[in-house]
Amino acid sequence: MSQFIPEVTLHDGITLPVIGFGTYNLKGAEGVRAIQSAIKCGYRLIDSAYNYENEGTLGEAVRRSDISREELRITSKLPGRYHTYDTAVKAIQESLYRAQLDYYDLYLIHWPNPQQDQYVEAWQALIDAQKWGLIRSIGVSNFLPDHIERLEQETGVKPSLNQIELHPFFNQEKQRVWHQEQGIQTESWSPLARVIDIIDNPILQKIAGQHDKTVSQVILRWHYQLGTIPIPKSASPSRQLENISIFNFALNEEEMRLIASLTQEDGRLNGQDPAVYEEK
Template identity: 50%
Template sequence: MAVNHNDFILNDGGLLPFVGLGTIGINGDQGTFEILNALNTGYRLIDTSTNYDNEGIVGEAVRRSALPREDILISTKLPGSYHEYDRAFIFIQESLRRMGLKYFDKYLIHWPNPKDGKYVEAWKALVDAQKQGLIRTIGVSNFEPEHLDNIIAETGVTPATNQVERHPYFNNNRMVEENKKRGVLTEAWSPFGRGYLNDVLQNATIKEIADQYDKTPAQIILNWNYQAGVLTIPKSSNPMHQKDNIDSTNFELASEDMKTIDSLDKGEAGRVEGQDPNEYHEYV
Protein backbone atom coordinates (compact mmCIF):
# COMPACT_ATOMS: atom_id res chain seq x y z
CA MET A 1 0.00 0.00 0.00
CA ALA A 2 1.36 3.44 -0.94
CA VAL A 3 2.32 5.86 1.84
CA ASN A 4 0.15 8.98 1.81
CA HIS A 5 1.27 12.18 3.50
CA ASN A 6 -1.33 11.73 6.21
CA ASP A 7 -0.80 8.05 7.05
CA PHE A 8 0.10 7.12 10.62
CA ILE A 9 3.09 4.77 11.01
CA LEU A 10 2.50 2.08 13.63
CA ASN A 11 4.93 0.52 16.09
CA ASP A 12 4.70 -2.75 14.09
CA GLY A 13 5.71 -0.96 10.86
CA GLY A 14 2.14 -0.93 9.47
CA LEU A 15 0.35 2.14 8.12
CA LEU A 16 -3.13 3.46 8.83
CA PRO A 17 -4.89 6.39 7.17
CA PHE A 18 -5.83 9.40 9.36
CA VAL A 19 -9.53 8.56 9.04
CA GLY A 20 -11.56 5.36 8.77
CA LEU A 21 -15.28 4.68 8.50
CA GLY A 22 -17.09 3.90 11.78
CA THR A 23 -20.01 1.55 11.23
CA ILE A 24 -22.36 1.60 14.24
CA GLY A 25 -25.81 1.89 12.64
CA ILE A 26 -24.65 0.85 9.17
CA ASN A 27 -26.64 -2.34 8.65
CA GLY A 28 -28.43 -4.51 6.14
CA ASP A 29 -28.28 -4.30 2.35
CA GLN A 30 -28.51 -0.52 2.48
CA GLY A 31 -25.44 -0.61 4.71
CA THR A 32 -23.47 -2.49 2.06
CA PHE A 33 -24.07 0.41 -0.34
CA GLU A 34 -23.06 2.94 2.30
CA ILE A 35 -19.74 1.12 2.85
CA LEU A 36 -19.20 0.79 -0.91
CA ASN A 37 -19.87 4.50 -1.29
CA ALA A 38 -17.26 5.21 1.39
CA LEU A 39 -14.71 3.02 -0.43
CA ASN A 40 -15.48 4.84 -3.69
CA THR A 41 -15.04 8.17 -1.89
CA GLY A 42 -11.52 7.20 -0.80
CA TYR A 43 -11.93 5.48 2.58
CA ARG A 44 -9.56 2.57 3.02
CA LEU A 45 -10.10 1.66 6.70
CA ILE A 46 -13.41 0.23 7.93
CA ASP A 47 -14.04 -0.19 11.68
CA THR A 48 -16.53 -2.86 12.70
CA SER A 49 -17.28 -5.16 15.62
CA THR A 50 -19.31 -8.28 16.25
CA ASN A 51 -21.84 -6.31 18.25
CA TYR A 52 -22.54 -3.84 15.42
CA ASP A 53 -24.35 -6.67 13.56
CA ASN A 54 -22.64 -5.82 10.32
CA GLU A 55 -19.48 -7.94 9.97
CA GLY A 56 -21.28 -9.82 7.17
CA ILE A 57 -22.05 -6.75 5.09
CA VAL A 58 -18.57 -5.32 5.66
CA GLY A 59 -17.16 -8.55 4.16
CA GLU A 60 -19.72 -8.30 1.35
CA ALA A 61 -18.64 -4.73 0.55
CA VAL A 62 -14.99 -5.86 0.39
CA ARG A 63 -15.93 -8.56 -2.13
CA ARG A 64 -18.16 -6.26 -4.21
CA SER A 65 -15.66 -3.41 -4.31
CA ALA A 66 -13.52 -2.97 -7.40
CA LEU A 67 -10.56 -2.32 -5.09
CA PRO A 68 -8.05 -5.11 -4.55
CA ARG A 69 -8.37 -6.74 -1.11
CA GLU A 70 -4.89 -5.51 -0.14
CA ASP A 71 -5.98 -1.87 -0.58
CA ILE A 72 -8.73 -2.16 2.05
CA LEU A 73 -8.06 -2.31 5.79
CA ILE A 74 -10.63 -4.17 7.87
CA SER A 75 -10.61 -3.76 11.64
CA THR A 76 -12.89 -5.63 14.03
CA LYS A 77 -13.02 -6.49 17.75
CA LEU A 78 -13.12 -9.35 20.22
CA PRO A 79 -16.25 -9.38 22.44
CA GLY A 80 -15.92 -9.58 26.24
CA SER A 81 -17.43 -13.05 26.53
CA TYR A 82 -14.53 -14.53 24.54
CA HIS A 83 -11.51 -13.45 26.59
CA GLU A 84 -10.38 -16.98 27.51
CA TYR A 85 -7.42 -17.92 25.29
CA ASP A 86 -9.01 -20.89 23.48
CA ARG A 87 -12.36 -19.18 22.96
CA ALA A 88 -10.67 -16.02 21.67
CA PHE A 89 -8.52 -17.94 19.20
CA ILE A 90 -11.51 -19.83 17.79
CA PHE A 91 -13.68 -16.72 17.78
CA ILE A 92 -11.17 -14.91 15.55
CA GLN A 93 -11.34 -17.77 13.04
CA GLU A 94 -15.15 -17.80 13.20
CA SER A 95 -15.29 -14.04 12.67
CA LEU A 96 -13.04 -14.37 9.60
CA ARG A 97 -15.31 -17.06 8.14
CA ARG A 98 -18.40 -14.94 8.87
CA MET A 99 -16.89 -12.02 6.99
CA GLY A 100 -15.50 -14.23 4.23
CA LEU A 101 -11.98 -12.89 4.73
CA LYS A 102 -8.65 -14.69 4.92
CA TYR A 103 -7.07 -12.24 7.35
CA PHE A 104 -7.90 -9.12 9.37
CA ASP A 105 -5.82 -6.03 8.85
CA LYS A 106 -6.42 -5.00 12.45
CA TYR A 107 -8.05 -6.73 15.38
CA LEU A 108 -8.75 -5.18 18.79
CA ILE A 109 -9.86 -6.40 22.22
CA HIS A 110 -13.09 -4.39 22.46
CA TRP A 111 -13.14 -3.71 26.24
CA PRO A 112 -10.73 -4.86 28.99
CA ASN A 113 -13.55 -5.94 31.36
CA PRO A 114 -10.98 -5.66 34.18
CA LYS A 115 -13.17 -7.19 36.91
CA ASP A 116 -13.17 -10.46 34.94
CA GLY A 117 -9.35 -10.30 34.78
CA LYS A 118 -9.00 -12.20 31.48
CA TYR A 119 -7.81 -9.54 29.06
CA VAL A 120 -4.18 -10.78 29.27
CA GLU A 121 -5.36 -14.21 28.06
CA ALA A 122 -7.23 -12.52 25.24
CA TRP A 123 -4.11 -10.54 24.32
CA LYS A 124 -2.05 -13.76 24.17
CA ALA A 125 -4.60 -15.17 21.70
CA LEU A 126 -4.28 -12.06 19.51
CA VAL A 127 -0.47 -12.33 19.62
CA ASP A 128 -0.64 -15.97 18.48
CA ALA A 129 -3.31 -15.28 15.84
CA GLN A 130 -1.01 -12.61 14.44
CA LYS A 131 1.89 -15.10 14.36
CA GLN A 132 -0.33 -17.50 12.40
CA GLY A 133 -1.16 -14.84 9.83
CA LEU A 134 -4.84 -14.41 10.77
CA ILE A 135 -4.28 -10.76 11.73
CA ARG A 136 -1.80 -8.15 10.45
CA THR A 137 -1.97 -5.56 13.25
CA ILE A 138 -3.12 -6.18 16.81
CA GLY A 139 -4.43 -3.58 19.19
CA VAL A 140 -6.84 -2.86 22.00
CA SER A 141 -9.75 -0.60 22.80
CA ASN A 142 -10.77 1.20 25.98
CA PHE A 143 -7.57 0.11 27.75
CA GLU A 144 -6.35 2.18 30.71
CA PRO A 145 -2.58 2.56 31.43
CA GLU A 146 -2.60 -0.34 33.91
CA HIS A 147 -4.21 -2.65 31.33
CA LEU A 148 -1.65 -1.65 28.70
CA ASP A 149 1.23 -2.25 31.12
CA ASN A 150 -0.10 -5.66 32.13
CA ILE A 151 -0.39 -7.02 28.58
CA ILE A 152 3.00 -5.61 27.60
CA ALA A 153 4.67 -7.08 30.73
CA GLU A 154 3.07 -10.50 30.19
CA THR A 155 3.83 -10.85 26.46
CA GLY A 156 6.51 -8.30 25.54
CA VAL A 157 4.15 -7.19 22.75
CA THR A 158 2.89 -3.60 22.72
CA PRO A 159 -0.46 -3.02 21.00
CA ALA A 160 -0.21 -0.90 17.87
CA THR A 161 -3.37 1.10 18.63
CA ASN A 162 -5.73 1.82 21.52
CA GLN A 163 -9.22 2.92 20.43
CA VAL A 164 -10.74 5.16 23.11
CA GLU A 165 -13.61 7.61 23.50
CA ARG A 166 -12.54 11.08 22.41
CA HIS A 167 -14.45 14.15 21.28
CA PRO A 168 -14.35 17.81 22.30
CA TYR A 169 -16.47 17.27 25.45
CA PHE A 170 -14.28 14.35 26.58
CA ASN A 171 -10.92 14.92 24.95
CA ASN A 172 -9.22 12.10 26.84
CA ASN A 173 -5.86 13.87 26.44
CA ARG A 174 -4.74 11.80 29.43
CA MET A 175 -5.05 8.55 27.41
CA VAL A 176 -3.67 10.17 24.24
CA GLU A 177 -0.51 10.97 26.27
CA GLU A 178 -0.39 7.56 27.99
CA ASN A 179 -0.68 5.84 24.61
CA LYS A 180 1.99 8.06 23.10
CA LYS A 181 4.42 7.31 25.98
CA ARG A 182 4.15 3.62 25.11
CA GLY A 183 4.37 4.08 21.32
CA VAL A 184 0.67 3.27 20.86
CA LEU A 185 -1.44 5.17 18.30
CA THR A 186 -4.71 6.55 19.69
CA GLU A 187 -7.89 5.98 17.68
CA ALA A 188 -10.84 8.21 18.65
CA TRP A 189 -14.26 6.58 18.82
CA SER A 190 -17.48 8.64 18.67
CA PRO A 191 -15.57 11.75 17.48
CA PHE A 192 -18.95 13.54 17.11
CA GLY A 193 -20.55 12.03 20.22
CA ARG A 194 -22.61 9.77 17.91
CA GLY A 195 -24.48 12.83 16.64
CA TYR A 196 -27.33 12.51 19.13
CA LEU A 197 -25.55 11.57 22.37
CA ASN A 198 -24.09 15.06 22.57
CA ASP A 199 -24.23 18.28 20.58
CA VAL A 200 -20.56 18.90 19.68
CA LEU A 201 -21.47 19.34 16.02
CA GLN A 202 -23.76 22.21 17.06
CA ASN A 203 -21.37 23.74 19.60
CA ALA A 204 -21.18 27.54 19.10
CA THR A 205 -17.39 27.74 19.66
CA ILE A 206 -16.69 25.00 17.13
CA LYS A 207 -19.09 26.61 14.65
CA GLU A 208 -17.26 29.93 15.07
CA ILE A 209 -13.90 28.27 14.37
CA ALA A 210 -15.43 26.42 11.40
CA ASP A 211 -16.68 29.72 9.93
CA GLN A 212 -13.21 31.27 10.29
CA TYR A 213 -11.64 28.46 8.23
CA ASP A 214 -14.63 28.07 5.88
CA LYS A 215 -14.92 24.41 6.99
CA THR A 216 -17.68 22.38 8.63
CA PRO A 217 -17.71 21.66 12.41
CA ALA A 218 -17.09 17.99 11.56
CA GLN A 219 -13.95 18.88 9.60
CA ILE A 220 -12.70 21.04 12.46
CA ILE A 221 -13.15 18.18 14.95
CA LEU A 222 -11.45 15.63 12.70
CA ASN A 223 -8.48 17.90 12.00
CA TRP A 224 -8.18 18.73 15.71
CA ASN A 225 -7.66 14.98 16.16
CA TYR A 226 -5.28 14.59 13.23
CA GLN A 227 -3.08 17.46 14.41
CA ALA A 228 -2.99 15.84 17.87
CA GLY A 229 -1.72 12.61 16.25
CA VAL A 230 -5.03 10.80 16.66
CA LEU A 231 -6.78 8.62 14.05
CA THR A 232 -10.57 9.04 13.85
CA ILE A 233 -13.34 6.68 12.73
CA PRO A 234 -16.44 8.87 12.20
CA LYS A 235 -19.58 6.95 11.25
CA SER A 236 -21.54 8.29 8.34
CA SER A 237 -24.18 6.84 6.05
CA ASN A 238 -24.53 10.11 4.18
CA PRO A 239 -22.37 10.49 1.02
CA MET A 240 -21.93 14.24 1.58
CA HIS A 241 -20.82 13.73 5.18
CA GLN A 242 -18.50 10.90 4.14
CA LYS A 243 -16.84 13.27 1.65
CA ASP A 244 -16.68 16.12 4.20
CA ASN A 245 -15.00 13.84 6.71
CA ILE A 246 -12.32 12.51 4.41
CA ASP A 247 -11.52 16.03 3.16
CA SER A 248 -10.75 17.27 6.65
CA THR A 249 -6.96 17.62 6.82
CA ASN A 250 -6.21 19.96 3.91
CA PHE A 251 -5.84 22.99 6.22
CA GLU A 252 -4.01 23.77 9.45
CA LEU A 253 -5.67 24.75 12.70
CA ALA A 254 -3.74 27.41 14.62
CA SER A 255 -2.43 26.27 18.00
CA GLU A 256 -4.76 28.71 19.81
CA ASP A 257 -7.75 27.09 18.07
CA MET A 258 -6.46 23.63 19.05
CA LYS A 259 -6.32 24.89 22.66
CA THR A 260 -9.79 26.43 22.45
CA ILE A 261 -11.23 23.07 21.36
CA ASP A 262 -9.28 21.33 24.16
CA SER A 263 -10.88 23.76 26.63
CA LEU A 264 -14.40 22.49 25.80
CA ASP A 265 -13.62 19.31 27.77
CA LYS A 266 -16.14 18.52 30.54
CA GLY A 267 -14.10 15.79 32.22
CA GLU A 268 -15.88 12.59 33.24
CA ALA A 269 -19.26 14.32 32.79
CA GLY A 270 -18.48 14.65 29.08
CA ARG A 271 -18.43 10.89 28.38
CA VAL A 272 -21.31 10.08 26.01
CA GLU A 273 -22.61 7.09 27.97
CA GLY A 274 -20.62 7.19 31.21
CA GLN A 275 -18.52 4.24 30.03
CA ASP A 276 -15.50 4.36 32.34
CA PRO A 277 -13.46 1.32 31.19
CA ASN A 278 -12.53 0.49 34.80
CA GLU A 279 -16.22 0.04 35.60
CA TYR A 280 -18.05 -0.64 32.35
CA HIS A 281 -18.03 -4.24 31.11
CA GLU A 282 -19.18 -5.29 27.64
CA TYR A 283 -19.78 -8.89 26.65
CA VAL A 284 -21.22 -8.92 23.09
Protein backbone atom coordinates (compact mmCIF):
# COMPACT_ATOMS: atom_id res chain seq x y z
CA MET A 1 0.00 0.00 0.00
CA SER A 2 1.52 3.30 -1.09
CA GLN A 3 0.91 6.66 0.55
CA PHE A 4 0.96 10.10 -1.03
CA ILE A 5 3.56 12.26 0.69
CA PRO A 6 4.02 16.00 0.06
CA GLU A 7 7.49 17.29 -0.81
CA VAL A 8 9.68 20.25 0.07
CA THR A 9 12.32 21.85 -2.14
CA LEU A 10 15.77 22.51 -0.70
CA HIS A 11 17.64 25.70 -1.55
CA ASP A 12 19.67 23.82 -4.18
CA GLY A 13 16.51 22.66 -5.97
CA ILE A 14 16.47 19.06 -4.76
CA THR A 15 13.06 17.84 -3.56
CA LEU A 16 12.54 15.66 -0.48
CA PRO A 17 9.43 14.02 0.96
CA VAL A 18 8.23 15.61 4.22
CA ILE A 19 8.69 12.32 6.09
CA GLY A 20 11.43 9.75 5.70
CA PHE A 21 12.43 6.34 7.00
CA GLY A 22 15.26 5.78 9.46
CA THR A 23 17.37 2.63 9.20
CA TYR A 24 19.56 2.66 12.32
CA ASN A 25 20.27 -0.97 13.37
CA LEU A 26 18.45 -2.42 10.35
CA LYS A 27 20.96 -4.88 8.90
CA GLY A 28 21.19 -8.10 6.93
CA ALA A 29 18.25 -9.95 5.40
CA GLU A 30 15.90 -8.70 8.11
CA GLY A 31 16.97 -5.14 7.40
CA VAL A 32 16.47 -5.58 3.66
CA ARG A 33 12.92 -6.82 4.25
CA ALA A 34 12.17 -3.90 6.59
CA ILE A 35 13.40 -1.31 4.10
CA GLN A 36 11.60 -3.05 1.23
CA SER A 37 8.41 -2.91 3.29
CA ALA A 38 8.90 0.78 4.01
CA ILE A 39 9.30 1.56 0.32
CA LYS A 40 6.18 -0.48 -0.44
CA CYS A 41 4.28 1.55 2.20
CA GLY A 42 5.23 4.74 0.38
CA TYR A 43 8.46 5.99 1.95
CA ARG A 44 10.74 7.55 -0.64
CA LEU A 45 13.33 9.19 1.64
CA ILE A 46 15.58 6.56 3.25
CA ASP A 47 18.21 7.59 5.82
CA SER A 48 21.42 5.70 6.52
CA ALA A 49 24.99 6.45 7.64
CA TYR A 50 28.48 5.05 7.21
CA ASN A 51 28.58 4.29 10.94
CA TYR A 52 25.27 2.39 10.84
CA GLU A 53 27.16 -0.25 8.83
CA ASN A 54 24.06 -0.95 6.77
CA GLU A 55 24.62 0.91 3.51
CA GLY A 56 24.90 -2.47 1.80
CA THR A 57 21.57 -3.53 3.28
CA LEU A 58 19.99 -0.32 2.05
CA GLY A 59 21.41 -0.73 -1.43
CA GLU A 60 20.13 -4.29 -1.67
CA ALA A 61 16.63 -3.18 -0.61
CA VAL A 62 16.70 -0.46 -3.27
CA ARG A 63 17.67 -2.97 -5.96
CA ARG A 64 14.92 -5.38 -4.90
CA SER A 65 12.30 -2.65 -4.86
CA ASP A 66 9.77 -2.15 -7.64
CA ILE A 67 10.29 1.62 -7.33
CA SER A 68 12.81 3.19 -9.69
CA ARG A 69 16.01 4.59 -8.20
CA GLU A 70 15.11 8.06 -9.51
CA GLU A 71 11.98 8.16 -7.34
CA LEU A 72 13.95 7.52 -4.16
CA ARG A 73 15.97 9.95 -2.05
CA ILE A 74 18.82 8.07 -0.38
CA THR A 75 20.87 9.63 2.44
CA SER A 76 24.13 8.64 4.09
CA LYS A 77 26.56 10.38 6.43
CA LEU A 78 30.30 10.85 6.83
CA PRO A 79 31.74 9.58 10.15
CA GLY A 80 33.91 11.67 12.44
CA ARG A 81 37.08 9.65 11.91
CA TYR A 82 37.17 10.66 8.23
CA HIS A 83 37.10 14.45 8.40
CA THR A 84 40.39 15.16 6.65
CA TYR A 85 39.84 15.95 2.96
CA ASP A 86 41.47 12.83 1.50
CA THR A 87 39.86 10.40 3.94
CA ALA A 88 36.47 12.07 3.48
CA VAL A 89 36.62 11.64 -0.30
CA LYS A 90 37.52 7.97 0.10
CA ALA A 91 34.75 7.44 2.66
CA ILE A 92 32.15 8.94 0.32
CA GLN A 93 33.34 6.63 -2.43
CA GLU A 94 33.28 3.69 -0.02
CA SER A 95 29.70 4.57 0.97
CA LEU A 96 28.71 4.30 -2.68
CA TYR A 97 30.61 1.04 -3.16
CA ARG A 98 28.97 -0.48 -0.10
CA ALA A 99 25.49 0.42 -1.34
CA GLN A 100 26.40 -0.28 -4.99
CA LEU A 101 24.85 3.04 -5.93
CA ASP A 102 26.06 5.57 -8.49
CA TYR A 103 25.14 8.55 -6.32
CA TYR A 104 23.54 9.63 -3.05
CA ASP A 105 20.72 12.13 -3.16
CA LEU A 106 21.83 13.59 0.16
CA TYR A 107 25.10 13.20 2.03
CA LEU A 108 25.73 14.73 5.45
CA ILE A 109 28.63 15.27 7.82
CA HIS A 110 27.36 13.21 10.76
CA TRP A 111 28.81 15.34 13.61
CA PRO A 112 31.00 18.47 13.63
CA ASN A 113 33.54 17.00 16.11
CA PRO A 114 34.64 20.50 17.20
CA GLN A 115 37.65 19.36 19.22
CA GLN A 116 39.02 17.63 16.14
CA ASP A 117 38.23 20.83 14.19
CA GLN A 118 38.41 19.38 10.68
CA TYR A 119 34.78 19.71 9.64
CA VAL A 120 35.55 22.46 7.11
CA GLU A 121 37.93 20.04 5.35
CA ALA A 122 35.20 17.43 5.35
CA TRP A 123 32.74 19.97 3.97
CA GLN A 124 35.09 20.80 1.10
CA ALA A 125 35.20 17.09 0.27
CA LEU A 126 31.40 17.02 0.09
CA ILE A 127 31.40 20.12 -2.11
CA ASP A 128 33.81 18.46 -4.54
CA ALA A 129 31.95 15.13 -4.46
CA GLN A 130 28.81 17.02 -5.44
CA LYS A 131 30.68 18.58 -8.39
CA TRP A 132 31.84 15.11 -9.44
CA GLY A 133 28.23 13.84 -9.47
CA LEU A 134 28.58 11.51 -6.49
CA ILE A 135 26.09 13.49 -4.39
CA ARG A 136 23.08 15.54 -5.46
CA SER A 137 22.65 17.61 -2.28
CA ILE A 138 25.04 18.19 0.61
CA GLY A 139 24.15 18.91 4.21
CA VAL A 140 25.13 18.39 7.81
CA SER A 141 23.88 16.65 10.92
CA ASN A 142 24.06 17.87 14.51
CA PHE A 143 25.72 21.16 13.54
CA LEU A 144 25.15 24.30 15.61
CA PRO A 145 24.65 27.70 13.94
CA ASP A 146 28.25 28.79 14.53
CA HIS A 147 29.52 25.60 12.85
CA ILE A 148 27.32 26.26 9.81
CA GLU A 149 28.28 29.92 9.62
CA ARG A 150 31.93 28.91 9.53
CA LEU A 151 31.29 26.46 6.69
CA GLU A 152 29.72 29.18 4.58
CA GLN A 153 32.34 31.79 5.49
CA GLU A 154 35.26 29.52 4.57
CA THR A 155 33.83 27.75 1.51
CA GLY A 156 31.01 29.97 0.25
CA VAL A 157 28.62 27.00 0.33
CA LYS A 158 25.71 26.68 2.75
CA PRO A 159 24.29 23.25 3.72
CA SER A 160 20.91 22.43 2.23
CA LEU A 161 19.76 20.62 5.38
CA ASN A 162 20.71 20.01 9.02
CA GLN A 163 19.56 16.78 10.67
CA ILE A 164 19.26 17.33 14.42
CA GLU A 165 17.82 15.62 17.48
CA LEU A 166 14.25 16.90 17.67
CA HIS A 167 11.21 15.53 19.49
CA PRO A 168 8.53 16.85 21.90
CA PHE A 169 10.92 16.67 24.86
CA PHE A 170 13.53 18.71 22.95
CA ASN A 171 11.89 20.83 20.29
CA GLN A 172 14.93 22.94 19.33
CA GLU A 173 12.83 26.04 18.67
CA LYS A 174 15.73 28.51 18.46
CA GLN A 175 17.69 26.34 16.05
CA ARG A 176 14.61 25.69 13.92
CA VAL A 177 13.95 29.41 13.63
CA TRP A 178 17.59 30.04 12.70
CA HIS A 179 17.45 27.33 10.02
CA GLN A 180 14.32 28.90 8.56
CA GLU A 181 15.96 32.33 8.44
CA GLN A 182 18.94 30.80 6.63
CA GLY A 183 16.91 28.75 4.15
CA ILE A 184 18.19 25.48 5.63
CA GLN A 185 15.77 22.57 5.96
CA THR A 186 15.46 20.99 9.41
CA GLU A 187 15.34 17.19 9.56
CA SER A 188 14.51 15.42 12.84
CA TRP A 189 16.33 12.35 14.10
CA SER A 190 14.79 10.36 16.92
CA PRO A 191 11.48 12.13 16.16
CA LEU A 192 9.50 9.83 18.48
CA ALA A 193 12.09 10.22 21.27
CA ARG A 194 12.71 6.44 21.56
CA VAL A 195 11.47 6.46 25.14
CA ILE A 196 8.48 4.58 26.49
CA ASP A 197 7.14 7.41 28.64
CA ILE A 198 6.46 9.67 25.66
CA ILE A 199 3.80 7.21 24.47
CA ASP A 200 2.24 7.32 27.95
CA ASN A 201 2.30 11.12 28.18
CA PRO A 202 -1.22 12.26 29.16
CA ILE A 203 -1.14 15.39 27.00
CA LEU A 204 -0.20 13.43 23.91
CA GLN A 205 -2.67 10.67 24.72
CA LYS A 206 -5.50 13.17 25.06
CA ILE A 207 -4.68 14.83 21.74
CA ALA A 208 -4.41 11.43 20.06
CA GLY A 209 -7.81 10.41 21.44
CA GLN A 210 -9.43 13.59 20.14
CA HIS A 211 -8.24 12.77 16.63
CA ASP A 212 -8.68 9.00 16.85
CA LYS A 213 -4.96 8.64 16.09
CA THR A 214 -2.00 7.08 17.88
CA VAL A 215 0.47 9.13 19.91
CA SER A 216 3.13 8.39 17.30
CA GLN A 217 0.92 9.79 14.56
CA VAL A 218 0.27 12.93 16.60
CA ILE A 219 4.00 13.46 17.17
CA LEU A 220 4.85 12.95 13.51
CA ARG A 221 2.05 15.28 12.45
CA TRP A 222 3.50 17.85 14.90
CA HIS A 223 6.86 17.56 13.12
CA TYR A 224 5.18 18.06 9.75
CA GLN A 225 3.35 21.18 10.94
CA LEU A 226 6.59 22.56 12.38
CA GLY A 227 8.08 22.25 8.91
CA THR A 228 10.65 19.62 9.89
CA ILE A 229 11.24 16.26 8.19
CA PRO A 230 10.99 13.37 10.69
CA ILE A 231 12.67 10.05 9.93
CA PRO A 232 10.98 7.44 12.18
CA LYS A 233 12.25 3.87 12.16
CA SER A 234 10.30 0.65 12.49
CA ALA A 235 10.78 -2.88 11.19
CA SER A 236 7.05 -3.57 11.54
CA PRO A 237 5.03 -3.08 8.31
CA SER A 238 1.94 -2.09 10.28
CA ARG A 239 3.88 0.48 12.30
CA GLN A 240 5.56 1.79 9.17
CA LEU A 241 2.14 2.38 7.63
CA GLU A 242 0.87 3.95 10.84
CA ASN A 243 3.80 6.37 10.96
CA ILE A 244 3.30 7.53 7.40
CA SER A 245 -0.49 7.96 7.69
CA ILE A 246 -0.49 11.51 9.05
CA PHE A 247 -1.92 13.57 6.21
CA ASN A 248 -5.66 13.20 6.85
CA PHE A 249 -5.85 15.27 10.05
CA ALA A 250 -4.37 18.46 11.49
CA LEU A 251 -3.43 19.74 14.94
CA ASN A 252 -4.90 23.07 16.00
CA GLU A 253 -2.92 25.94 17.54
CA GLU A 254 -3.75 24.94 21.11
CA GLU A 255 -2.63 21.35 20.50
CA MET A 256 0.61 22.58 18.95
CA ARG A 257 1.12 24.83 22.00
CA LEU A 258 0.50 21.97 24.41
CA ILE A 259 3.05 19.76 22.64
CA ALA A 260 5.53 22.64 22.66
CA SER A 261 5.11 22.86 26.45
CA LEU A 262 6.62 19.37 26.84
CA THR A 263 10.10 20.52 25.81
CA GLN A 264 12.90 20.58 28.37
CA GLU A 265 15.91 22.88 28.57
CA ASP A 266 18.19 20.01 27.71
CA GLY A 267 15.99 17.14 26.69
CA ARG A 268 18.68 15.35 24.73
CA LEU A 269 18.17 11.61 25.11
CA ASN A 270 21.83 10.70 25.45
CA GLY A 271 23.38 14.04 26.31
CA GLN A 272 25.02 14.32 22.89
CA ASP A 273 25.73 18.05 22.78
CA PRO A 274 27.23 18.97 19.38
CA ALA A 275 29.34 21.65 21.08
CA VAL A 276 31.44 18.95 22.75
CA TYR A 277 30.42 15.51 21.42
CA GLU A 278 33.04 13.68 19.32
CA GLU A 279 31.94 10.87 16.99
CA LYS A 280 34.45 8.20 15.98
